[in-house]
Amino acid sequence: MREITAEHLPDLARGAAVLGAGGGGDPYIGRLLAQRALGRHGPVALVGVDEIDDGALVIPTAFMGAPTVVLEKLPAGDELLAALRAVEELLGRRATHTVSLEAGGLNSMTPFVAAAEAGVPLIDADGMGRAFPELQMLLPTLGGVPASPMALADERGNAVVLRTADNVWAERLARASTVEMGCTAAVSLYVLTGRQVKDHMVPGTLSLCERVGRAVREARTERGDPVAAAAAVLRGRLVFTGRISDVLRSTRGGFARGTARLAGLSGDTGATLELSFQNENLVAARDGEVVVSVPDLICVLDTDTGEPVTTETLRYGLRVSVLGAPCDPRWRSPEGLALAGPGYFGYAHDYVPLSVTDVG
Amino acid sequence: MREITAEHLPDLARGAAVLGAGGGGDPYIGRLLAQRALGRHGPVALVGVDEIDDGALVIPTAFMGAPTVVLEKLPAGDELLAALRAVEELLGRRATHTVSLEAGGLNSMTPFVAAAEAGVPLIDADGMGRAFPELQMLLPTLGGVPASPMALADERGNAVVLRTADNVWAERLARASTVEMGCTAAVSLYVLTGRQVKDHMVPGTLSLCERVGRAVREARTERGDPVAAAAAVLRGRLVFTGRISDVLRSTRGGFARGTARLAGLSGDTGATLELSFQNENLVAARDGEVVVSVPDLICVLDTDTGEPVTTETLRYGLRVSVLGAPCDPRWRSPEGLALAGPGYFGYAHDYVPLSVTDVG
Numbered sequence: 001m002r003e004i005t006a007e008h009l010p011d012l013a014r015g016a017a018v019l020g021a022g023g024g025g026d027p028y029i030g031r032l033l034a035q036r037a038l039g040r041h042g043p044v045a046l047v048g049v050d051e052i053d054d055g056a057l058v059i060p061t062a063f064m065g066a067p068t069v070v071l072e073k074l075p076a077g078d079e080l081l082a083a084l085r086a087v088e089e090l091l092g093r094r095a096t097h098t099v100s101l102e103a104g105g106l107n108s109m110t111p112f113v114a115a116a117e118a119g120v121p122l123i124d125a126d127g128m129g130r131a132f133p134e135l136q137m138l139l140p141t142l143g144g145v146p147a148s149p150m151a152l153a154d155e156r157g158n159a160v161v162l163r164t165a166d167n168v169w170a171e172r173l174a175r176a177s178t179v180e181m182g183c184t185a186a187v188s189l190y191v192l193t194g195r196q197v198k199d200h201m202v203p204g205t206l207s208l209c210e211r212v213g214r215a216v217r218e219a220r221t222e223r224g225d226p227v228a229a230a231a232a233v234l235r236g237r238l239v240f241t242g243r244i245s246d247v248l249r250s251t252r253g254g255f256a257r258g259t260a261r262l263a264g265l266s267g268d269t270g271a272t273l274e275l276s277f278q279n280e281n282l283v284a285a286r287d288g289e290v291v292v293s294v295p296d297l298i299c300v301l302d303t304d305t306g307e308p309v310t311t312e313t314l315r316y317g318l319r320v321s322v323l324g325a326p327c328d329p330r331w332r333s334p335e336g337l338a339l340a341g342p343g344y345f346g347y348a349h350d351y352v353p354l355s356v357t358d359v360g
Numbered sequence: 361m362r363e364i365t366a367e368h369l370p371d372l373a374r375g376a377a378v379l380g381a382g383g384g385g386d387p388y389i390g391r392l393l394a395q396r397a398l399g400r401h402g403p404v405a406l407v408g409v410d411e412i413d414d415g416a417l418v419i420p421t422a423f424m425g426a427p428t429v430v431l432e433k434l435p436a437g438d439e440l441l442a443a444l445r446a447v448e449e450l451l452g453r454r455a456t457h458t459v460s461l462e463a464g465g466l467n468s469m470t471p472f473v474a475a476a477e478a479g480v481p482l483i484d485a486d487g488m489g490r491a492f493p494e495l496q497m498l499l500p501t502l503g504g505v506p507a508s509p510m511a512l513a514d515e516r517g518n519a520v521v522l523r524t525a526d527n528v529w530a531e532r533l534a535r536a537s538t539v540e541m542g543c544t545a546a547v548s549l550y551v552l553t554g555r556q557v558k559d560h561m562v563p564g565t566l567s568l569c570e571r572v573g574r575a576v577r578e579a580r581t582e583r584g585d586p587v588a589a590a591a592a593v594l595r596g597r598l599v600f601t602g603r604i605s606d607v608l609r610s611t612r613g614g615f616a617r618g619t620a621r622l623a624g625l626s627g628d629t630g631a632t633l634e635l636s637f638q639n640e641n642l643v644a645a646r647d648g649e650v651v652v653s654v655p656d657l658i659c660v661l662d663t664d665t666g667e668p669v670t671t672e673t674l675r676y677g678l679r680v681s682v683l684g685a686p687c688d689p690r691w692r693s694p695e696g697l698a699l700a701g702p703g704y705f706g707y708a709h710d711y712v713p714l715s716v717t718d719v720g
Contacts, residue, residue: 086523156525156529157524157525158522158523158524158525158529158533159522159523159524160520160521160522160523160533160537161520161521161522161523162518162519162520162521163446163518163519163520163521164517164518164519165516165517165518169516169518172540173518173520173537173540173541175540176536176537176539176540177520177533177536177537179536180532180533180535180536181533
């Protein structure tokens, strides 16, 4: 167990946004919300998965919706606790712990808000090892854990509780409510036992986020290469450096969808990289050839500062470096690829695991 | 108290579809569902509002959605009980009674299903004295009764529970879930005490439906005028007789919307009537001039048989008679008109109460 205070948050949020692979929300907003909660309620206890009992009652929270909208419609913050409490009320039991569902600038910070407000420890883990756009895309789904009972809450006091036939129906019905609530909602779902956290989640994600965030900051301070530093911690590799020449973005069906085109610089001069995204970066294609594909991570960083660039902040003229990083090996199984592989997102290419022979 | 058996259902369903003013669902499907439930569970006790205690716990149910879709996607039937039970579970109490929310071929029959399956008496009343397309449009809304806690259930086992900021938010969030569930869902909402039923609902609606249905049947058997018989019971009047020459219909946003044009016959030869509807008939305009307008009832009947014609069964060539009938006087108050008057539906005309000096 370690205590997380406000001073830990900047590295954590930065690293979480890198692991968010373009999605998972804005790290600045995530950090502000967590800072405010820690300021009001004191530090949060971060515990390892090996420190929790198998019988622990773990209730996660997150924000759902289009990250483009979160930028304009700041969460009030107490929707998260409202969603958590709605699930507790259904179960007739209080959470003993909470946990992050995905790695992301917002959604790895909001669990600190929920932990601080509910007064429970936060488990150092997440459900994906990255961020994904749809809520059934969690390793616990592969492990047979139901997403529902699930609650959604908004800033007006509306609450929606779902019990669904399966996790895809949870996504469909929750997305419809989220869109109606104005394209963002606080959600609480995937109630887990301690045992299920150990069996089906990715351990150590928040510590990994912190190491990535710290590596970027230290490399910057020491005039080193922050992008290379992030790649080393992620065991990934640089796949492209370029300037954003084109961004096509629309917010449809509760998602931020689009493509961005990068004109190569340095070693990539003359080449073009196209990024396709649905909240998260899904495919990176160099001169028409896929070089990194979902479920592997495609992380866009500001080349100079190493700051993560989420899909909603991609903009013309920005000089960026694109990293590929391997996903959790469970995503590479046939079941994992069926749930969140390129075919699910409508791409025709087969998934080829990222080559990381040239790590570093 | 009287016992309702299967033999009472045809008159009840027919009359309910007349009062449904074009909406409220198909009387044939409503009757089939009720027949099956009564066959399985025995007769339903129908009680007057003066027979219930002020402290009764009354939980209504209904089907929500576009009636055009209900015709193609028959309800399984047990979704109603699932929705009712979900509300009971939230309250931690069992319903002592159930009641109809609206008059309509489907939605005045489904309460018999819920009453039979839950084994509780059905109160002879409804929440509108007609049917309306949106769920906040109930007299209990005018009386300050919240629509939520509310539950929706579908045939796949999905259940959604809402606690909303107000009754318009209940409509918005429930509509979004209904659309996602395939444009129809069973709902349970407007939990009422016995006192609230007495204060805010329309007493005797089911008996009135039965009288209308019986009058039509008897007039037909006796080679009388079934349309005039219905008008007399409703204290309304015939406003037009004609042949349907044009129907424009679309199912959008979970509603069946459109217009129908009638070419006049008999005394109306040479004139045209245009009906505008959103699930229910909202406005009848004769040669461009509004003759009946929501919240008054516009009921379309087959001229020969007096059978009600719902908006989803309007079709080219049908010879129909259009009745106007006065709404419950509470709908004519400024608050009632704000909730369900022509302005709410986007019409520019002021509401002029139907003239019924020429009753009969």
